[in-house]
Amino acid sequence: MVSDKFRNQQGKNAKMLSKSKLLTSIMFFLTIFLFLIFPIRHSLAQEGRLQFYANGEELIVAGFKYPHLTKDGWELNFEHVYVTLTEITAWQSKPPYDAHKGGNIKGVKKVALPGIHTVDLTKGTLQNPAVLVGELTGVPSGHYNTISWRMAKATSGPAKGYSLLVTGSAKKNGKIIPFRIVSDNECEYRCGEFVGDVRKGFVGKGSVADLEMTFHFDHVFGRADEPLNSEMNKAAFGFEPFAGKSSAPRVIKLSAIHLGHVGEGHCAFH
Amino acid sequence: MALFLINSPLFLENAQGHGANIQYQRCEGIEITSLYDSGTPMAGARVLIFAPDKPEVAQLEGITDEEGKFRFFLDSSQEGVWSVQTRLAGHGAMAYIPIGNSGENGEGKSSVAVPSAKARASLSTTQRLLMVLVILWGCLGTALFFSRKKN
Numbered sequence: 468m469v470s471d472k473f474r475n476q477q478g479k480n481a482k483m484l485s486k487s488k489l490l491t492s493i494m495f496f497l498t499i500f501l502f503l504i505f506p507i508r509h510s511l512a513q514e515g516r517l518q519f520y521a522n523g524e525e526l527i528v529a530g531f532k533y534p535h536l537t538k539d540g541w542e543l544n545f546e547h548v549y550v551t552l553t554e555i556t557a558w559q560s561k562p563p564y565d566a567h568k569g570g571n572i573k574g575v576k577k578v579a580l581p582g583i584h585t586v587d588l589t590k591g592t593l594q595n596p597a598v599l600v601g602e603l604t605g606v607p608s609g610h611y612n613t614i615s616w617r618m619a620k621a622t623s624g625p626a627k628g629y630s631l632l633v634t635g636s637a638k639k640n641g642k643i644i645p646f647r648i649v650s651d652n653e654c655e656y657r658c659g660e661f662v663g664d665v666r667k668g669f670v671g672k673g674s675v676a677d678l679e680m681t682f683h684f685d686h687v688f689g690r691a692d693e694p695l696n697s698e699m700n701k702a703a704f705g706f707e708p709f710a711g712k713s714s715a716p717r718v719i720k721l722s723a724i725h726l727g728h729v730g731e732g733h734c735a736f737h
Numbered sequence: 738m739a740l741f742l743i744n745s746p747l748f749l750e751n752a753q754g755h756g757a758n759i760q761y762q763r764c765e766g767i768e769i770t771s772l773y774d775s776g777t778p779m780a781g782a783r784v785l786i787f788a789p790d791k792p793e794v795a796q797l798e799g800i801t802d803e804e805g806k807f808r809f810f811l812d813s814s815q816e817g818v819w820s821v822q823t824r825l826a827g828h829g830a831m832a833y834i835p836i837g838n839s840g841e842n843g844e845g846k847s848s849v850a851v852p853s854a855k856a857r858a859s860l861s862t863t864q865r866l867l868m869v870l871v872i873l874w875g876c877l878g879t880a881l882f883f884s885r886k887k888n
Contacts, residue, residue, distance in 0.1 A: 563833050567774075610792065662822060662829035666793055685827075693826075698775055731829035 515670040517606040518677040519555055519580050519614075520597035523548055523588030526684055528596045530635075538689025539705035545635040548588040549626035550682060551619055552600060554655075555580040557668065557678055558613035564659045569735035572613055572657055578606050585621045588682060597679060606676075611668035612660045614678050614729060618721055619653050630654070630721060633684075637706055646709050647716040656680070656727035656734040663730030681728040687719070767834060771805040771823040778805030782825035789817025789836075811836060 526535060531543035558564070558574040580601045591598050618630040626632040631650040636643055661667040661679055670676045685693075689703030702725065709717045727734045771779040784807045786797035801807045801823060811819055816837030823830055 563831070567830075660820075660831045662824060662831060666787065666820075666822075669793055683827075698773060699827075731824055731827055732831065 513608050513672055514605045515608055515673055516602055516604050516675045517557055517578060517611065517668075517670055518602045518675060519557075519600040520677055520679045521550060521552065521586045521588060521600050522597040522679050522681045523591065523684060524596050524681065525593065527588045527682070528591045528593055531688060531690075534692045536691040537706040538691055538693075538695060538700045538703055539707045540639055540691055541688070541706035541710070542638040543635060543688065543706065544638075545589050545633065547625070547632065547634045548682075548684075549585055549621065549624075549629070549632040550588060551583060551585045551621040551626060551630050552616050552680065553583040553619045554615070554617040555584070555600065555680070556615050557603075557606075557611040558615070559609045559611055560613040564613040564657065566657065566659045566733050566735045569657070569737075572615060574613070576607055576609060578603055578611075583619060583622060585624050585626050600680070606670050608670050608672055611670060611676070611678060613658065614661075614668075614680065615655065615657045616680055616727070617653060617655045618727070620651055631719075631726075637710060639706075639710075644710060645714070646706075647714075648709055648719060649716045650719050650721050652719075652721040654721035654727075654736050656736045658727070658729040658734035659732055661729045662732035667730075679730060681730055682726050683728050684726070686725045766808055766810045768806060768808045769801075769821055769823070769832060771801050771807070771825075771830065773828065778803065779823060779825050779828070780805055782823040782829075784809075785822045785824075787820040787822070788812070788815050789819060790815055792820060813837070 527545055527548050530545055531537050531541065533542065536542055556577050556579045558572050559576040560572050561575045562573065564572050580603055582601070584600045586598050586600055588596075588598060620630050621627050621632075629649045629651055630653055631648075633648040634646070636645050638644075663679075668676055668678050686699055686703055689700045689705045693700055695701075704719075704724075711717070722737070725733070725736070727736055769784070771782050771784075773779060779801055780803045782801045782805065784797075784799040784801060785795040786799075786809060787794070788796045797809055799807050799809065807823075811834075813836060817835075819834045819836055821832045821834065823832075
């Protein structure tokens with residue numbers, strides 16, 4: 468009897484010990500889990516959203532109209548202005564990127580918008596000419612003071628095969644001609660901070676910030692309301708070279724024009 | 738470029754006998770010169786100056802002179818990187834002025850934070866080390882379980 472009782476007690480003790488071990492293990496892993504999850508949740512709370520916009524500005528949305536004619540006096544109306552963008556990357560660079568010096572971006576942090584995006588810049592409005600390209604969530608907070616992107620050939624859609632496709636009509640001295648300007652040239656732009664009415668790229672806890680890829684078509688066509696000997700007009704083609712009799716598309720090289728900007732700030736491109 | 742302005746003490750008297758005096762202190766100033774790529778001065782450009790503690794709102798505003806120059810004083814108690822923007826007729830630029838030790842531009846280490854991998858990007862070294870330890874603990878436990886002696 469005593470021996471049976473002893474054996475029962477031993478069995479109970481063994482079960483209790485086993486339960487105790489199990490409980491200890493659960494507690495251990497729970498502690499580890501809680502230790503891990505709380506800092507992660509805290510880190511995630513330091514994230515916000517970052518939107519990327521493409522902007523052809525008023526000259527694309529409204530067209531080159533008097534007094535903002537092309538440098539050679541043409542009025543331009545745009546039907547479509549497709550730009551195809553990829554490798555869009557926002558950087559927290561340190562030191563801030565100097566586009567005039569060019570070279571590689573020294574980024575402390577970077578976030579990239581995946582995919583190839585073809586955007587029609589004419590879809591903006593006069594009040595807000597910028598067109599949303601995409602948005603990232605879960606972006607670590609900080610000041611994204613640098614942006615880089617590549618203009619690449621579209622793989623589908625109306626601009627397929629082109630990095631830039633501009634269609635519309637031009638008017639001068641009562642003559643109206645349609646035009647189609649294309650480029651299959653690929654070009655990478657590396658830009659510093661947005662230069663404009665507001666500073667951009669400040670991502671805070673739970674907030675929405677934006678960055679802009681600005682396209683200056685006055686660097687292609689020039690402006691009649693600027694001196695002809697200005698740096699921009701000297702480099703711009705004007706519209707005359709595109710006003711041939713043939714209806715074949717006119718081809719331009721992106722590397723020959725300073726198209727990509729950040730607001731009024733210039734970009735390094737190659 | 739550092740600029741030191743020193744005004745000399747000056748005593749004036751007028752008919753009413755009201756005295757006036759000017760006190761002076763040395764201040765460190767900044768002079769910027771804004772140029773087009775061609776080297777032409779950006780005369781009449783709008784200047785905005787942003788302090789390190791409120792980088793989204795301009796603390797000072799001004800206009801460049803005919804040589805593209807603008808002079809201003811910084812609150813040197815605000816250490817960090819001061820940002821200066823100049824804009825004129827579709828052209829503009831930013832400059833960054835480090836003030837004090839905390840404002841010195843260092844060479845940042847590059848690291849990639851991919852938003853689609855939020856949790857991974859947010860893990861600290863300690864958390865990663867703990868995760869490795871937990872995995873090792875699990876492996877050890879599994880190994881001991883299979884290597885135990887069966888009674």
